[in-house]
Amino acid sequence: MKNRVFLKAIVCLMCAVSSVPAMAQFNLKKAISGAVKATQAVTLTDEQMGEYVKEYITWMDANNQVCADDNEYTIRLKKLTEGLGDADGIPLNFKVYYVTDVNAFACADGSVRVFSSLMDIMSDEELLGVIGHEIGHVAHRDSKKGFRTALLTSALKDGISSQGGKAATLTDSQLGDLTEALVNARYSQKQECAADDYGYEFLKKAGKNPWAMALSFQKLKSLQEQSGSSSSSKLNQLFSTHPDLDLRIKRMEERATSEDIEKPVEKTAE
Numbered sequence: 001m002k003n004r005v006f007l008k009a010i011v012c013l014m015c016a017v018s019s020v021p022a023m024a025q026f027n028l029k030k031a032i033s034g035a036v037k038a039t040q041a042v043t044l045t046d047e048q049m050g051e052y053v054k055e056y057i058t059w060m061d062a063n064n065q066v067c068a069d070d071n072e073y074t075i076r077l078k079k080l081t082e083g084l085g086d087a088d089g090i091p092l093n094f095k096v097y098y099v100t101d102v103n104a105f106a107c108a109d110g111s112v113r114v115f116s117s118l119m120d121i122m123s124d125e126e127l128l129g130v131i132g133h134e135i136g137h138v139a140h141r142d143s144k145k146g147f148r149t150a151l152l153t154s155a156l157k158d159g160i161s162s163q164g165g166k167a168a169t170l171t172d173s174q175l176g177d178l179t180e181a182l183v184n185a186r187y188s189q190k191q192e193c194a195a196d197d198y199g200y201e202f203l204k205k206a207g208k209n210p211w212a213m214a215l216s217f218q219k220l221k222s223l224q225e226q227s228g229s230s231s232s233s234k235l236n237q238l239f240s241t242h243p244d245l246d247l248r249i250k251r252m253e254e255r256a257t258s259e260d261i262e263k264p265v266e267k268t269a270e
Contacts, residue, residue: 047167056175103118122216128209134195137187146182150182210255211252
């Protein structure tokens, strides 16, 4: 049974963490000792970037409990994301992390990871809105640019070495530093709004109800209000640099209404 809830930021989306004995907390950083292996700074090529993104998501999947194919969370997500094949040519793949944190994120390679606790508190439509927004950042290469910046300013801050153009393998400590940098990363208001618009069109073209965007923001606003109105709260600090939720809700609602799209009957997550 969940006995405490608090909110924090991970990657670019609001997170709420609750204590659940059956689940582990999202593994942000694997604490181990060890010096940085790389010594020579180089310019990262797209190929090297691809190698690092693959290494990172592989590490994340290995260090967080991934729900099996026959798990109820995986079955629900697979049904929900049916038809969501690629984002502007980037193939998508989906998995569920069985962790206490309430969040979801998408990597530059199209890997989308949804947290089980997010699925617990969101309806299918609300989840689709979150997923659509995250995919928007992938399609617009915001995720790629953010990953590159985090890589060079955290994990590879002391330089990297390569042989024959192949990127140097990161240590667990470097991968932990990279995750920490991504946790503190922020997208601009322009990038956030563009991701909203992409998510709307993306869901619509895939045969999903784009009202999902507005509904997901409404849920985020509800969680924000539950966190309290204190200006010092982590949640309010996070949204101080993001587009106003009321504005985002209004934009998506007006768009769906102007296109005569029927609003789905709201249901609570089972």
